[in-house]
Amino acid sequence: MIALFLLFQAAVTPAVPSDWSKLPDLRLATPADYPAIMTKFVRDEIAAGRCVAPPPVAGKTSIKVDMIVLVASANGEAVKIVPRAINCPTVEQFAAGVVQKAARGNIAGPPPGTDSWYHVGMTLTWGP
Template sequence: MNALALVMALAAQEAAIDWAALPALPYRAPPVVTQGMHDFAGREAKARKCPLPPAPGHNQSMSVELALLVDGTGDVRTVVPRAIDCATVEQYAAGLAAGFARNNLLPRSGAAEQWYKTTVTFSWRK
């Protein structure tokens, strides 16, 4: 699948996702976002001139909501970031979420695919 087709498929999926109805991703252990991850996201957000929410003080933060399709064996099949007008950070968060979920989800009773949501928040010094 070429890049344009992938982007179009992801956009179509996002339009169909009822974000409010998704259950939380059932982590076994909560993921840890390291300082290096925070710093990378901050550098990318600044370099790409991403829109950032107003933040008083010396710290800035950015959250990315993600929808994850988990198959019957507990493997993540797809991760769709909710658009925040900062593609690099969206895709970085998507990759992190997939990694955080790998071998870290509680067992599920059903064997069908199911969508879940999670949020990755990055914080850094302005």
């Protein structure tokens, strides 16, 4: 029974695309305090040694998290979020959670005709 369910699920869920550059962008409005909260979380993860920051450029450190979001044709809701690995799982998971929350009831337009993948990214930047 479980095998049949998994087979059915695999048949109806579009495969995770390998080329994210051709996906349309998913635009989401996020509350104004999100960037500050997210940046603090990332800085804390780096300070705790769970992530390694890239070298600063012009005195600023930036971390970009790209994700793809599967939007269901039935209701226009985000049903799956896949972050691109940046060697910092806690930040990847946190960013995916932020996108999930921002997407809930907030995806503009009618549901797509089929389950469709979209791209969303966020860049967190801070100075010294």
